[in-house]
Amino acid sequence: MASPALTLDPAKFSDPSLTARGEARAAVGLGALRTLWFNTGSRCNISCRECYVDSGPRDDRLAYLSVADVLPYLDEVEERDGVVAEIGFTGGEPFMTPHILPLLSLCLERGFGVLVLTNAMAPLRRHRTALAEIGHRFGRRLAVRVSLDHYTAERHESLRGPGTFAQALEGLQWLVEGGFRVSVAGRARWDESDQSLRQGFARLLGRLAVPVDAADPASLVLFPEMTPGRDVPEITTACWGILGKAPETVMCASSRMVLRRTGAEAPVVVACTLLPHDPRFELGATLAEANRPVPLVHPYCAQFCVLGGGACSIG
Numbered sequence: 610m611a612s613p614a615l616t617l618d619p620a621k622f623s624d625p626s627l628t629a630r631g632e633a634r635a636a637v638g639l640g641a642l643r644t645l646w647f648n649t650g651s652r653c654n655i656s657c658r659e660c661y662v663d664s665g666p667r668d669d670r671l672a673y674l675s676v677a678d679v680l681p682y683l684d685e686v687e688e689r690d691g692v693v694a695e696i697g698f699t700g701g702e703p704f705m706t707p708h709i710l711p712l713l714s715l716c717l718e719r720g721f722g723v724l725v726l727t728n729a730m731a732p733l734r735r736h737r738t739a740l741a742e743i744g745h746r747f748g749r750r751l752a753v754r755v756s757l758d759h760y761t762a763e764r765h766e767s768l769r770g771p772g773t774f775a776q777a778l779e780g781l782q783w784l785v786e787g788g789f790r791v792s793v794a795g796r797a798r799w800d801e802s803d804q805s806l807r808q809g810f811a812r813l814l815g816r817l818a819v820p821v822d823a824a825d826p827a828s829l830v831l832f833p834e835m836t837p838g839r840d841v842p843e844i845t846t847a848c849w850g851i852l853g854k855a856p857e858t859v860m861c862a863s864s865r866m867v868l869r870r871t872g873a874e875a876p877v878v879v880a881c882t883l884l885p886h887d888p889r890f891e892l893g894a895t896l897a898e899a900n901r902p903v904p905l906v907h908p909y910c911a912q913f914c915v916l917g918g919g920a921c922s923i924g
Contacts, residue, residue: 617840625889625904628843635844635915636902637856639865645686646697646866646882649674649706650899654732658768659798661835661883664701671885672871673706682867682876685721685896694808696721699866699882704732710739717747727792729755729780730773737783744789752790754830755781759799760809768796778817785819793821798834806831833917835883841911848915859914860912861903865896883909 620629628634651671653664676923686693696716703709703725716723722877727733733740744751755777760767761776783905784791795810797803808912811823823829842848849856856862868885869876878899892899905915 610673615787615840617838621794621840621843622885622906622908625906627847629832630843632843632845633845634904634906635848635856636904637859637861638902639691639900640857640862642686642863642865642900643693644695644697644700644864645682645693646864647674647679647682647704647712647883648866648868648882649698649700649709649712651701651885652705653702653728653729654705654730655702655769655773657770659836660800661832662701662885668694669775669871670700672700672869672873674712674867674869674876675708676711678869678876679712679715680868681895682878683716683721687719687897694722695724697726697864697882699726702728702730702732704736710736710743713740713743713751717750722750722752723747724752726754727775727780728769729753729784730776732782733780739768739785742869744787748788748893749790752792753784754794755784755793756794757781758796760795760806760813764799781819782817790818791821792828792830793819793823794830794832796834797831803831833913835907835909835912835917839912840906841908841916844905844911852914852915856903859905859910861914865892865899881909883913 618629626634648671648843650673651664651668652666654666656665698712701867704727713723713725757766757777762895781791793810797804797806799806807823807829810829814821814823866879866882867876868879875894877894878892878896879885880892880903887907889906890903892901905911
């Protein structure tokens with residue numbers, strides 16, 4: 610049970626304009642849209658403890674995206690300014706969606722760089738032959754980020770379940786052998802320094818001959834921990850100067866995510882990959898409608914982005 614001192618005050622993160630102390634809440638405007646994410650659905654082949662977005666084998670809150678869902682957004686990007694450099698696919702587990710291969714091909718054929726987040730387990734394994742063909746056609750423009758919560762089986766499996774570590778490593782090695790551009794995503798929840806984690810991952814990846822530079826934050830991404838209900842400061846407009854941080858460095862300043870809720874007639878655009886279920890972050894049906902400031906009105910805004918310095922894109 611959390612200590613009362615660590616429990617989030619329910620008055621915090623409630624008003625989009627003001628903090629619980631009556632100070633002006635920070636908001637982040639969209640500059641250049643650099644990364645457009647597509648959430649391919651909330652289903653995942655495993656149920657993880659402390660999943661950031663609470664996905665799982667029976668979670669159907671978000672529907673699988675189809676090519677027809679995605680096409681209008683690619684058209685809108687090209688019609689507007691074409692500055693999007695990267696298309697990201699997340700979930701759930703993206704390789705669960707029956708449309709993942711046509712979606713990857715569509716975005717790559719349009720000339721975008723593509724990043725897919727995956728646990729590299731059974732869903733990816735089912736698509737290996739076709740995925741290898743896509744990798745051969747498009748080479749380094751397709752990047753795959755594999756989730757490894759820790760460099761030891763014990764800690765990784767404490768979150769993902771028995772046998773998941775070996776399966777993820779086997780999938781990672783298959784991607785490397787196939788010539789895919791790979792990176793790894795770990796978590797910083799453990800009682801270890803950043804340096805210790807990177808050294809541990811370096812030993813593991815070196816042993817497996819996986820060409821990921823564990824010292825490079827873009828190659829080994831260590832996501833800040835996010836704990837629902839834990840007390841964190843609200844981000845005010847004054848915080849930018851106090852922290853020496855620019856709002857342009859926060860993820861929602863350069864990215865948006867498209868998803869479709871189960872039963873909905875059409876997709877919508879949301880502000881953040883980490884908050885697909887919070888209606889306060891739903892911005893509209895089009896990218897044009899979603900081009901408006903995002904109030905930092907969720908604890909994850911502080912834990913992950915502003916104080917944690919986290920980001921999901923490649924760069």
